Amino acid sequence: MNYIKLTVTLHPFNQDASDLLMANLGEQGFESFMENENGFEAYIEESQYSTEIPDNLEMPIPGISIHHTLETIEKKNWNEEWEKHYFQPIVVADQCVVRSPFHHDYPQVPIEIVIEPKMSFGTGHHATTGMMMEYILENDMNNKVVLDMGCGTGILGILASIRGAKKVTAIDIDDWCTENCTENNHINNIHNMDVITGDASQLPKSEEFDVILANINRNILINDIATYSQCLKKGGLLLLSGFYTEDIPAIDAIAKKHQLKIKSSKENNNWASVAYEK
Structure with a gap:
């Protein structure tokens, strides 16, 4: 399965406009985004892509122009793309370093997670992944039964397991992700995670x-x-993330209907993460 990479450049760059455009593309099926100093790259399965999508991009803020390019990304090229351009080791909350197998110089902190980056969302670099990792580090995972929904690379489930979770179930609709999640489990010596391809109906x-x-x-x-x-x-x-701060009221309204009480929230670059208790 190939992916389409849509590269969007803004002139001049504006963070609010970039965020709004990414939100719009997310509504149209784009699964992951990589921001840069001039805009971002967005990825969607080739089978889900419509040629009308880039033509319908509308700048939400006056005075800014959009330029876009398209590229087909093959599975075999993804590691090379990441190694050349994107994935650098990161440290979350001074407790966890996330690196790739090709990194040999990285910070030494208590927890180390190795991610083989492929066409899967979740290397800790995006604000939403980072906030979710912070929540896992802040809360007791010891002997917990954990669900990682929309697991991507499996990074959240892996961190929960390292933090003492008794069992983890990881589910993603994309077989690229479940393959990568399984590979990353092996790399990190995780043996208590079941990986399932599907959506919430597979729970x-x-x-x-x-x-x-x-x-x-x-x-x-x-x-x-x-x-x-x-x-x-x-x-x-x-623990929820993947949405903007302005979406919190809509999320919270549904949560309240289902016996969920908000405990806390985080914000990073207008992305939000919320913790609920049942």
């Missing part, structure tokens, strides 16, 4: 979770919060 009917992690997008979260609540133990923790 085990007979199992309840202590912690549910869902870093996806606004519309999917709103649609699936009811299912998450059904699978979450009383007193359990639901």
Whole structure:
């Protein structure tokens, strides 16, 4: 399965305009984004791509022009792309370093996660992934049964396992992601994670979770919060991200209908992450 890479350049660059454009593309099926100093790159499965999408890009802020290019990314090229251009080691909350196998010089902190970067979302670089990792580091994972929904590379489930989770279930609709998640489990010696290809309908009917992690997008979260609540133990923790700060009221309204009470929220570059308790 190939991906389409849409590179968007803004003249002059404006962060608010860039965020709004990424949100618009997210609504149209783009799965992951990589920001840069002039704009961003957006990725979508080739089978989901419509040639009308870039033509319909509308600048939400006057006085800024848009330039875009398109490129087909083959699976075999993805590691090379990341190694050349993007993935540098990062440290989250001074406790966890995320690196790739090709990194040999990186900070030494208590927790190390190695991610083989392919066409999967979640290397810790995006604000949403970083905030979710912070929540995992801040909360007790010891002996918890954890769900990583929309797992991508598996980084959140891997961190939960390292932090002491008893069992992790990782689910993603994209087989690229579940393949990469399985590979990253092996690299990090994670042996207590079940990896499933599918959506929320694949959630085990007979199992309840202590912690549910869902870093996806606004519309999917709103649609699936009811299912998450059904699978979450009383007193359990639901950690959400993948949406903007202005989306919090819409997320919270649905959460309240399903016995979920907001505990705290985080914000980074207008991206939001929210912790709920059932």
